[in-house]
Amino acid sequence: MNEPTGELLLEMYVRMLRVRLFEERARELFANARIPGFLHTSVGQEAVAVGVATALRRDDYILSTHRGHGHLVAKGGALRGLMAELYGKANGICHGKGGTMHIADVSVGYLGANGVLASGCVLAPGVGLSIRHRKSDQVVVTLFGDGAANRGPFHEGVNMAALWKLPVIFVCENNRWASTTAHALSTAGASARPAGGSIAARAAGYGIPGESVDGNDVLAVWRAVSRARARAAQGPSLIEAHTIRWVGHFEGDGQAYRGKDEVAEGRRTDPIARQAALLAERGLLDAAGADDMRRRMSAEIDDAVSHAEASPLPEPHEALTDLFAEWSWRE
Amino acid sequence: MARVIEYAEAVKLALQHEMRRDDRVYCIGEDIVLGVPFGCTKGLIDEFGPARVLNAPISEAAIVGSAMGAAMTGLVPVVDMHFADFVTCAMDEVANQIAKSRYMFGGQIDCPLTLRMPYGIGRSGGGHHSNSVEAWFVNIPGLKVCIPSTPADVFGLLKTAIRDPDPVLVFEHRGLYRVTGEVPDDDAVVPLGRAEVKRPGRDVTVIATARMVHESLTAAERLASEGIDVEVLDPRSLVPLDRDALAASVARTHRVVIAEEGPMRGSTGAWLAWVVMEDSFDELDAPIARVAAPNVPIPFSPPLEAFVTPDADDVVAAARQVMKGA
Numbered sequence A: 001m002n003e004p005t006g007e008l009l010l011e012m013y014v015r016m017l018r019v020r021l022f023e024e025r026a027r028e029l030f031a032n033a034r035i036p037g038f039l040h041t042s043v044g045q046e047a048v049a050v051g052v053a054t055a056l057r058r059d060d061y062i063l064s065t066h067r068g069h070g071h072l073v074a075k076g077g078a079l080r081g082l083m084a085e086l087y088g089k090a091n092g093i094c095h096g097k098g099g100t101m102h103i104a105d106v107s108v109g110y111l112g113a114n115g116v117l118a119s120g121c122v123l124a125p126g127v128g129l130s131i132r133h134r135k136s137d138q139v140v141v142t143l144f145g146d147g148a149a150n151r152g153p154f155h156e157g158v159n160m161a162a163l164w165k166l167p168v169i170f171v172c173e174n175n176r177w178a179s180t181t182a183h184a185l186s187t188a189g190a191s192a193r194p195a196g197g198s199i200a201a202r203a204a205g206y207g208i209p210g211e212s213v214d215g216n217d218v219l220a221v222w223r224a225v226s227r228a229r230a231r232a233a234q235g236p237s238l239i240e241a242h243t244i245r246w247v248g249h250f251e252g253d254g255q256a257y258r259g260k261d262e263v264a265e266g267r268r269t270d271p272i273a274r275q276a277a278l279l280a281e282r283g284l285l286d287a288a289g290a291d292d293m294r295r296r297m298s299a300e301i302d303d304a305v306s307h308a309e310a311s312p313l314p315e316p317h318e319a320l321t322d323l324f325a326e327w328s329w330r331e
Numbered sequence B: 001m002a003r004v005i006e007y008a009e010a011v012k013l014a015l016q017h018e019m020r021r022d023d024r025v026y027c028i029g030e031d032i033v034l035g036v037p038f039g040c041t042k043g044l045i046d047e048f049g050p051a052r053v054l055n056a057p058i059s060e061a062a063i064v065g066s067a068m069g070a071a072m073t074g075l076v077p078v079v080d081m082h083f084a085d086f087v088t089c090a091m092d093e094v095a096n097q098i099a100k101s102r103y104m105f106g107g108q109i110d111c112p113l114t115l116r117m118p119y120g121i122g123r124s125g126g127g128h129h130s131n132s133v134e135a136w137f138v139n140i141p142g143l144k145v146c147i148p149s150t151p152a153d154v155f156g157l158l159k160t161a162i163r164d165p166d167p168v169l170v171f172e173h174r175g176l177y178r179v180t181g182e183v184p185d186d187d188a189v190v191p192l193g194r195a196e197v198k199r200p201g202r203d204v205t206v207i208a209t210a211r212m213v214h215e216s217l218t219a220a221e222r223l224a225s226e227g228i229d230v231e232v233l234d235p236r237s238l239v240p241l242d243r244d245a246l247a248a249s250v251a252r253t254h255r256v257v258i259a260e261e262g263p264m265r266g267s268t269g270a271w272l273a274w275v276v277m278e279d280s281f282d283e284l285d286a287p288i289a290r291v292a293a294p295n296v297p298i299p300f301s302p303p304l305e306a307f308v309t310p311d312a313d314d315v316v317a318a319a320r321q322v323m324k325g326a
């Protein structure tokens, strides 16, 4: 496997920053009641989304989670459609019918966030079957949290994909918590050490490669996913990426269940700062360049926000459309 | 060319035709290579090979979930649910994923998949192998539901279901698999949302589904000797529903019995009764009567099972009741 070029290293930085700034803005908007619903963000976890997305082609697929904005932004989803969807506006990518937890953007292979944990694990083998049937060399990545890994669909999906050697990559984002429940208190085999890799170890039982990686190191994630992608024609892989969420499970979560040390640890291992340091070391980015980049990206996000603000809400009767291909509802 | 065949054979023929017609169509389910237990898929592998006739692990969530993953990326899966009762193990996939995805994603995806649901009472299947669960799915927006009663209808509706760009559940009563009937020529399809009068009559409309169509036809013969002329109307598909055909029949007879096999409470029949009331209230000369199972799980022992199984006697009694005072 080739090491990433300077250009790709910079691209990883750009995408992580875009995810971070997008979600920081979404949090603000949520706090100001501009965005309805429950909002789960991935602040601190950007290296997983971006390590995955940069190891994929544009036509590869992602099945995502309730904490999925980062996956979509990293995969190249347009910010305007995404932000307008978070607002519930008519020209959101899903016309306001999906919202934060149920967004899809098929144009970039993003086959859907999911409000039901681990559901992507059983959709993925089918996407793999379709890839194989079409004799394509695409792959599908399904992401899920450490908590979701304890649901049955994880086991059914991994078993089926392994049995039929389907081009699926299972990526567990282990951020140590399933809402308020610690990983070690819900998962058999979890070691007291945060990055023990008990979920990756399950791969052995299915006879597939399993890797436990530092999910705050975008290069480590990129390498693992690139390896999995390169062998996808031989079957699935399971990757467990250890990361830290800096913010609440959802916006408004008081986080009484954890101390401040963990977030401090997260900030010390900030994947974006790490990537900036690496780029600086290689002479690929200086402070002025970084500032400039941040300004440009803020402008992109400003644009998405003004677009969402200016967009109309859906007409109420639009609630009756999109149910079936061509059929107007009557009953 | 028209021929007389069993219901199970009609299922197989429909699968064969659609698999020949469209190489994106594949079948998946438990033990489908040998077609155990109902024989509908037996032998398909000889023509289509193991890549299109997939014997899956006992993983209902993955069978149904993978069908959706495949459907949204270009394939046309036909899932054999083995026994409809086991759909509970894939209920998230059906109710939350398959039914809602086109809608939640603002129309961005097609989900052209078919769930074949062998179901129903009979032969002491007991509590986990006998249930009529169609009402659950009628209650989930985003799913189409059909319930063919004859070989011709299952042949035509299954083909339509497979060609439909949306998810369709086909309820196949396992007590009907050995029933024979004429299947018209190979190209025949039955559209969704088109009811059929299985027996014309002037005095009372019996709206019946699946096995209850046959029970109602038997009842009609008996009632004829009492001078009661029964019309048996089979909706064939529940979603979409042919409300016009229901209204037209009620306008002829002015009396209605609704016969189904599932339990009485919160059922398909309860909903159909509301439809008749909303569309045809002024036409009705008597309150609607319903035939359904009592609200208990389906018991094992033959006399217990027989006791809870709605049959022709129940239809006769209900028809006499709505004819009182006529």
Ligand SMILES: Cc1ncc(C[n+]2csc(CCOP(=O)(O)OP(=O)(O)O)c2C)c(N)n1
Pocket: A066, A067, A115, A116, A117, A144, A145, A146, A147, A148, A149, A173, A175, A177, A178, A179, A249
């Ligand atoms: C099947 C299911 N059960 C419960 C929930 C409620 N829920 C939403 S997020 C969450 C915790 C998930 O933890 P994890 O999978 O580790 O992902 P994370 O939130 O840490 O990203 C729970 C319990 C759900 N959405 N789906």
